[in-house]
Amino acid sequence: MSTTMELIEDYNACVMKTYGWNPIVMVKGKGSWVWDNDGKKYLDFFPGWAVSGLGHCHPGVVKAIKKQASLLIHMPNNFMTELQPLLAKKIIQHAYPGKCFFCNSGAEANEAALKLVRKYGNLTGRYEIITMKKSFHGRTIAAITATGQEKYREGFGPLVPGFKYVEFGNIEALKNAVTEKTVAVMLEPVQGEGGINVAGKSYMESLKAICDEKNLLLIFDEIQTGMGRTGQMFAYKHFGIVPDIMTLAKTLGGGVPIGAILAGKKICDIFSPGDHASTFGGNPLACAAALAVFKFIEENDLLNKVVKQGKYLEGKLEKLKGKYGFIREIRGIGLMLGMELSISGDNIFKKCLEKGLIINCTSGNVLRFVPSMTVTKSEIKTAMKIINEVFSEISEN
Numbered sequence: 001m002s003t004t005m006e007l008i009e010d011y012n013a014c015v016m017k018t019y020g021w022n023p024i025v026m027v028k029g030k031g032s033w034v035w036d037n038d039g040k041k042y043l044d045f046f047p048g049w050a051v052s053g054l055g056h057c058h059p060g061v062v063k064a065i066k067k068q069a070s071l072l073i074h075m076p077n078n079f080m081t082e083l084q085p086l087l088a089k090k091i092i093q094h095a096y097p098g099k100c101f102f103c104n105s106g107a108e109a110n111e112a113a114l115k116l117v118r119k120y121g122n123l124t125g126r127y128e129i130i131t132m133k134k135s136f137h138g139r140t141i142a143a144i145t146a147t148g149q150e151k152y153r154e155g156f157g158p159l160v161p162g163f164k165y166v167e168f169g170n171i172e173a174l175k176n177a178v179t180e181k182t183v184a185v186m187l188e189p190v191q192g193e194g195g196i197n198v199a200g201k202s203y204m205e206s207l208k209a210i211c212d213e214k215n216l217l218l219i220f221d222e223i224q225t226g227m228g229r230t231g232q233m234f235a236y237k238h239f240g241i242v243p244d245i246m247t248l249a250k251t252l253g254g255g256v257p258i259g260a261i262l263a264g265k266k267i268c269d270i271f272s273p274g275d276h277a278s279t280f281g282g283n284p285l286a287c288a289a290a291l292a293v294f295k296f297i298e299e300n301d302l303l304n305k306v307v308k309q310g311k312y313l314e315g316k317l318e319k320l321k322g323k324y325g326f327i328r329e330i331r332g333i334g335l336m337l338g339m340e341l342s343i344s345g346d347n348i349f350k351k352c353l354e355k356g357l358i359i360n361c362t363s364g365n366v367l368r369f370v371p372s373m374t375v376t377k378s379e380i381k382t383a384m385k386i387i388n389e390v391f392s393e394i395s396e397n
């Protein structure tokens, strides 16, 4: 087996440095825990950037992909396979009537949604898509164009024409941005990468009313919020409105790459054969994993557990807020929580990592807590003990 130093050298020599690597080589995971090449154990409160929503190597997912791997791993989509329609039916059953398209990642799901609304809009000469400032929709060229953060777009121009950004939560800004060329509005119900920003119910209701009035399609990027993360299977359910398109990825496959869109009745038949495709999309292995994720959520009352553990974690974070003056605000829904600081969070992330806790810092000063939805009270307590230690060290300096 290679040593950690050898592996780090190989990475530096042979893998493009598109990520800010931590010099740690992970080799094994189970539930909320991961182990590095030197045997050090970490409590993962950001498992797989919200991909491993059921924890690392969830037994239900492992069993399903083992079984499927020995039957049929991949078939191209010019043939039908057994599990793809079952997964589509499962998504529809938990959401709204329509049809799915399957792909392999979040950016690809958003790409499909954007192409679908463009095709729909092209029928009536409309093409403009309004997205939100501070949003994040992925790294393909259309997804960075849709992303309302300059830092992700810089250096990649010219971008895709026809996008506009408005302030998240500001209904007047949205009204003013709509023109006769506008065809769709796209947003995350809870902005993840943008700093755990939660939309208000009245904002969402007004947004939906504007979309209905102006015949605009509403796209919800549920890539991070979907699959139970907020205590509802999909976060749009908190707001009492239904989008025209929802995009999914991350937890959908429990660690196996899969993305999906669900388009409602109005637009689900807009694509014709040949309009859009994905070689790997919705392959039997990925569908088996996703069906296992749904099965576990359904059979284990996981949504209620997310609400309960989310409240518990939120309570613990609020307690820390009472103790440390540099904590500005705790916000989020379910097990998607953010802690805004008046200081930089990067150093806190590093110190937590040293002490064996993985969290995330986004937007420079927001600590993001998105643990496995199977997280236990005792794991939450352990994480909070480490955070408290780090905070008290910081306050002393």
Ligand SMILES: Cc1ncc(COP(=O)(O)O)c(C=O)c1O
Residues within 6 Å of the ligand: 049, 105, 106, 107, 108, 110, 136, 137, 138, 139, 188, 192, 193, 221, 222, 223, 224, 249, 250
């Ligand atoms: C809300 C949201 N949309 C899209 C993406 C992109 O997903 P992927 O990295 O699978 O392309 C992410 C990833 O962090 C995300 O959080």
